[in-house]
Every structure is written in structure tokens, then in C-alpha cells.
Amino acid sequence: MPHLPDFEAWAIFAKVAERGSFSQAADELGLAKTTVSKSISRLETKMRTTLIHRTTRKLSLTESGRLSLDRALRILADGAAIEADILEEAAVPRxxxxxxxxxxxxxxxxxxxxxxxxxxxxxxxxxxxxxxxxxxxxxxxxxxxxxxxxxxxxxxxxxxxxxxxRPLVAAPSFLQRHGVPGHPSELAEYRVIIPTHVPWSSNWEFTHNITGEVAHVHVGGGLRVNNAAAMLPALKAGLGITLMPEFFVWEEIEAGALSLVLADWTVPPxxxxxxxxxxxxxxxxxxxxxxxxxxxxxxxxxxxxxxx
The missing domain is CATH 3.40.190.10 (Periplasmic binding protein-like II)
Known part of the structure; x- marks a missing residue:
């Protein structure tokens, strides 16, 4: 398997060539001068050639260094652009x-x-x-x-x-025909619209708001539906009683199209x-x-x- 190119070393090489100084490149990149020097040496060892002539007075690129500089500068610029784009994207909603x-x-x-x-x-x-x-x-x-x-x-x-x-609700017409239950246990005798898309579809748990009494009831009915929105027409038509997410029925409750049942009892939210x-x-x-x-x-x- 081919080795991954040493992108970091190529970017450091580009910065050294751009600044003409190991020290200035190190300062601008926030690296130690020894790290910069070792990166260039590591790159030259890998390439089996010298990229930069080092003298006490100045630095100069070898022919191999000049040939590789344009692409090294692109590596440095592309890396900086990627980071800038991601940082901007992280800060600006877009x-x-x-x-x-x-x-x-x-x-x-x-x-x-x-x-x-x-x-x-x-x-x-x-x-x-x-x-x-x-x-x-x-x-x-x-x-x-x-x-x-x-x-x-x-x-x-x-x-x-x-x-x-999830309040327990029914149409007024349903309650007129079948009566209003006084306790959750009575729901076992009622026609219920069952939501099949929830884990508790036929097994309901109620807690009394004042006494803390917990009641469990297994319900049955003639309509089983896997979507709450599809339950609403049958509910408003008086075909059963059911638990419904409040955002579906609060307007119907306020308008009187549906009635709260067992208001002193709640199911787990x-x-x-x-x-x-x-x-x-x-x-x-x-x-x-x-x-x-x-x-x-x-x-x-x-x-x-x-x-x-």
C-alpha cells in the first residue's frame, strides 16, 4: 500500500520558501524552529533529494525545490481554505x-x-x-x-x-351514547381507537393527579391505526375513545368538538x-x-x- 503523502511537511516547506527563513516560517506557523527544520529534513529524506540550500546567510531552493514549490503552495493554500471554510460554517448559519x-x-x-x-x-x-x-x-x-x-x-x-x-379524549356524541367512564379500569369495556405505532398501544397506564393511584388497563377496539393523524376523523365522528398527543387535539378540545375524559388522571408524558x-x-x-x-x-x- 502506498504511503500517505506528508502534507504537513509540504505545507511547511511552502511556508519556508515563501518567507525565505526557517525562523519566520516557524513564527508564522506557531511551531518551534526545530520542528520546521526536522519537517524539511524528513521530506528531503523521503524524496531522496535536497529541496533547500542552507547557508548561514540565506536560503535558496534547489531545482527540485523550485519544481515542487507551486504544488506545495497549493497544498498550503488548500489546507488553509478548508479550515477557514469549516470555521466559518461552524460560526455562520448556512x-x-x-x-x-x-x-x-x-x-x-x-x-x-x-x-x-x-x-x-x-x-x-x-x-x-x-x-x-x-x-x-x-x-x-x-x-x-x-x-x-x-x-x-x-x-x-x-x-x-x-x-x-397525551390526554384521553372522545367526541361528545360518543360519551352521550356510551356514558363517561369514572375510572381507567372501565375503559376495558369501551370501544377504543388503538394507536399501533406506540409500544403501549393496547396497554395503558394512568396515574391519579391527587392520590397518586396507578391504574393499568388493557383496551380493545374496532379501529387500529399506525398514525395519530389518521385517528382524528374517526375520533371526531364518535367511533371510539383514545389517547391523543395534545398538539393534535387542543383546538378541537377548545372548540368543544372533543371532550377531555378522566381529567384527574394522566398517562406518562x-x-x-x-x-x-x-x-x-x-x-x-x-x-x-x-x-x-x-x-x-x-x-x-x-x-x-x-x-x-
Whole structure:
């Protein structure tokens, strides 16, 4: 296998030739003079030729040194340009931002916020993918993903946005026909719209807000759906009772199209998290997007007062 070129030594050679001095090159590069001298010697040994004539009064390039100088200068310039571009990209919000989100949250909560973000940061090009599958951030090249619930790869960087409430709701017409349950255990006898895309789909856990009593119930029903948005029409039509993410139903609750049921009981909230690839530094485009999401969701009616 061929050896990797000694890019560092070629860049140092270019700087020495440019300045005509080992000392000046060392000062400009922030290196010891001995390091600069050893790098040139290492390069000459590898090339089996002399690149620089050294005298007590001045330095001069050999023919081999002159032939290699242009390309060495390009190595130095390209390296400096790469670092400058990355440092600028890390500080200034620009470039492509690839975001993945669950479908329901993406449609109802995230997508409506994007025009405001894009207007604030016109140099960011945003790609949004809505999927119920867990994306591989590193293999698929995503900058971040928004996930609901736990079971997140601990090797990733995790930032919690807020905890999502899931109230128990039903249409007034459903409650008129079937009655209002007084305890979670009674839900086993009710027709339930079951969300199959969550781990707890048929096994619900409630905690009483005052007494702390915990109740577990296994529910069943005539409709099973793997997307919360698709549950809403059947819910409003009075076909069942169910737990729904609050961002889907808060307007219907305020308008009276849906009613809160067992309001003194709550189910464990689902954490909404942003996950990013491992690493200390997040690019500016990711940092500002994360800050924007925190500020935006903190002002939403369905997220106010929710534990962060």
C-alpha cells in the first residue's frame, strides 16, 4: 500500500520558501524552529533529494525545490481554505440542514413552524423527511432527528425539547351514547381507537393527579391505526375513545368538538427529543435550528406548562 503523502511537511516547506527563513516560517506557523527544520529534513529524506540550500546567510531552493514549490503552495493554500471554510460554517448559519421527524409531529407541529425559520435564516437550505422509521443519522447523513419517546441510541447527542401530554379524549356524541367512564379500569369495556405505532398501544397506564393511584388497563377496539393523524376523523365522528398527543387535539378540545375524559388522571408524558450525531461541536445551522425549536414550542398552547 502506498504511503500517505506528508502534507504537513509540504505545507511547511511552502511556508519556508515563501518567507525565505526557517525562523519566520516557524513564527508564522506557531511551531518551534526545530520542528520546521526536522519537517524539511524528513521530506528531503523521503524524496531522496535536497529541496533547500542552507547557508548561514540565506536560503535558496534547489531545482527540485523550485519544481515542487507551486504544488506545495497549493497544498498550503488548500489546507488553509478548508479550515477557514469549516470555521466559518461552524460560526455562520448556512448550508444544507437535513431533518427527520415522525410523520404526525412533522405535519402538525414542525412543518407549520418552518416558514418562520427559513425566513430568519435564508442561507440555510432545509430538507425535511417524515417517517415512522428510526433513521440512521450517520449512515444516511441526517443532521438531526426529532423523536418521541425513549429508546434512543445513547451514542447520539440527545436534547430534550419538552414532554408531550397525551390526554384521553372522545367526541361528545360518543360519551352521550356510551356514558363517561369514572375510572381507567372501565375503559376495558369501551370501544377504543388503538394507536399501533406506540409500544403501549393496547396497554395503558394512568396515574391519579391527587392520590397518586396507578391504574393499568388493557383496551380493545374496532379501529387500529399506525398514525395519530389518521385517528382524528374517526375520533371526531364518535367511533371510539383514545389517547391523543395534545398538539393534535387542543383546538378541537377548545372548540368543544372533543371532550377531555378522566381529567384527574394522566398517562406518562412522552419526551420530545432532538438527536444529533456524536461530537462536541454542532454546526451553526444545527444550533440555531435547535434554539428556534425550543423558543417556538415554548410558546405553543399545547406545550405551555409542560415539563421540559
Amino acid at each position: 448550508g444544507q440542514l437535513r431533518v427527520a421527524s415522525t410523520t404526525g409531529f412533522g405535519l402538525e407541529a414542525l412543518a407549520p413552524a418552518l416558514p418562520e425559520f427559513m425566513e430568519a435564516y435564508p442561507e440555510i437550505e432545509l430538507e425535511l423527511c417524515l417517517t415512522e422509521d428510526r433513521v440512521d443519522l450517520i449512515a444516511d447523513g441526517w443532521d438531526l432527528a426529532i423523536q418521541i419517546g425513549g429508546n434512543i441510541d445513547s451514542s447520539l447527542r440527545i436534547s430534550r425539547l419538552f414532554s408531550l401530554r 412522552g419526551p420530545i427529543c432532538v438527536v444529533t450525531p456524536p461530537g462536541r461541536a454542532r454546526p451553526a445551522r444545527v444550533r440555531v435550528f435547535l434554539e428556534f425549536l425550543r423558543e417556538h414550542f415554548s410558546s405553543q398552547p399545547w406545550a405551555r406548562g409542560v415539563e421540559r
